[in-house]
Amino acid sequence: MWEFVGDRYRQILFASWQHFSLVVQCLILATVIAVVLAALVYRSKSLASVANSVSAIGLTIPSFALIGLLIAPVGFGVAPAVIVVSFFATLPILRNAIVGLNGIDPGVVESARGIGMSRFRAWATVELPLAWPVILAGVRVSAQMVMGIAAVAAYALGPGLGGFIFSGLSRLGGANALESVAVGVIGVIILALILDLILVGIGRLTTPRGIRV
Secondary structure (H helix, E strand, C coil): CHHHHHHCHHHHHHHHHHHHHHHHHHHHHHHHHHHHHHHHHCCCHHHHHHHHHHHHHHHCCCHHHHHHHHHHHHCCCHHHHHHHHHHHHHHHHHHHHHHHHHCCCHHHHHHHHHCCCCHHHHHHHHHHHHHHHHHHHHHHHHHHHHHHHHHHHHHHCCCCCHHHHHHHHHCCCCCCHHHHHHHHHHHHHHHHHHHHHHHHHHHHHHCCHHHCC
16 A cells, blocks of 8 residues: 555545645636525525525535536536536535525614615625625534545546546456545545645634624
């Protein structure tokens, strides 16, 4: 195992960086999409219910199957990986964003409007910061989930550590097959832990002290 890692440490580090970068960029994109969608639907019970139902149904779609379906229209490489990772990352964040925004005391919003704030300003400066801890909890759940899904994207020749896993599985019984799978799996777990620690730090920096859990 150590010999395998020693001979390929540059390749492993590069694949790890690609994997981490793919997840982080898709997570940022998913957070923006989810917060915007939540802002559009959270005031309507019917639209919020539809959004939650779509999120629940979306999470039941097998990621491997979705990647396979995307190969025909968008081809191999980064594109299907970005689409699939962003899609699955958006779902938990959207649910949490709707819950967080709906959980704000209406009296707080009315007070903000009462001192002359526009609807958008009240949402951006009062509602969003109050809902942020719940939204960030969804971001952390998404981060852990899509870290594994990003590995599946290697089926469509996407970047990251999934290449080690698929390469090893395709050569099971052969030389270094188990080592290759182990490097991919352990690498994904380590990256997930690092990203979670970063998100905890971001939460400490971006959550107002008075509403920290």
